[in-house]
Amino acid sequence: RYLDAFPNELPNRTDINERALNTNAPQNLNDDNASARLDQQLTSKHSLNLRYAFTSQILDAFQLVAGQNPDTTTRAHTAQISWAFLKSAQTSLLTTAMFDRVGSLLVPEPNAVGPQVNFTNVITTLGPGSNIPIDRAQNRFRYGTAMKQTKGRHNWYAGFDYSRRQLNGTEASSTRGNLYFRNDLGRTVMENFLLGIPSRFSGSVGSIHRGFRGHEFASFIGDDF
Numbered sequence: 220r221y222l223d224a225f226p227n228e229l230p231n232r233t234d235i236n237e238r239a240l241n242t243n244a245p246q247n248l249n250d251d252n253a254s255a256r257l258d259q260q261l262t263s264k265h266s267l268n269l270r271y272a273f274t275s276q277i278l279d280a281f282q283l284v285a286g287q288n289p290d291t292t293t294r295a296h297t298a299q300i301s302w303a304f305l306k307s308a309q310t311s312l313l314t315t316a317m318f319d320r321v322g323s324l325l326v327p328e329p330n331a332v333g334p335q336v337n338f339t340n341v342i343t344t345l346g347p348g349s350n351i352p353i354d355r356a357q358n359r360f361r362y363g364t365a366m367k368q369t370k371g372r373h374n375w376y377a378g379f380d381y382s383r384r385q386l387n388g389t390e391a392s393s394t395r396g397n398l399y400f401r402n403d404l405g406r407t408v409m410e411n412f413l414l415g416i417p418s419r420f421s422g423s424v425g426s427i428h429r430g431f432r433g434h435e436f437a438s439f440i441g442d443d444f
Contacts, residue, residue, distance in 0.1 A: 224285035224332055224345055238342055246281035250274070268301040286331025289347040292324040309369040319359040326352045327395070334396035341408045349397055355388035372444050379438040391427035396420065
């Protein structure tokens with residue numbers, strides 16, 4: 220099964236290395252996008268803006284060897300509401316609340332052999348990387364207010380911004396395990412591979428859930444004149 224993961228082609232760049240193969244593999248990417256926006260003038264001084272956007276991306280990754288790259292599904296949502304207040308011709312206020320969510324799922328492609336198999340760079344590693352699979356969701360709540368005032372030759376502006384970030388998911392190194400074939404026991408890497416005798420196996424156990432929280436604050440004040 221490990222041998223079948225490699226292309227059934229002979230090396231064609233032996234001028235670089237006796238095992239070098241320059242070949243191709245297809246990759247399919249599907250993108251879907253949708254968005255909506257509403258602008259409403261409530262009164263002569265008040266206006267409201269609503270916006271929503273959605274993006275879905277599914278990547279069927281290229282595989283020069285079976286299981287080399289993970290297949291990826293990404294979905295993103297953005298929702299925003301803004302209120303603008305025009306107090307006078309000289310003074311205006313804008314307040315915005317926004318929610319962003321990005322979900323990412325990276326999984327081994329169906330033909331992946333299972334563990335990551337390393338051949339000490341003699342031939343290509345059978346992957347994907349040891350940190351796959353990854354199932355991650357990030358939420359960001361953001362609030363901001365900005366004010367602008369014109370006085371004579373001066374345009375004063377000030378504001379603040381606050382955001383809260385949540386990151387949840389499952390992610391860890393070596394959950395699928397890692398096999399290492401080396402020049403060992405009096406044999407070469409390839410001899411040990413064909414005999415099925417790895418030099419090392421490593422893996423991880425335990426909870427792979429992760430949850431992080433973060434807060435960001437920003438403020439500004441300035442003048443154009």
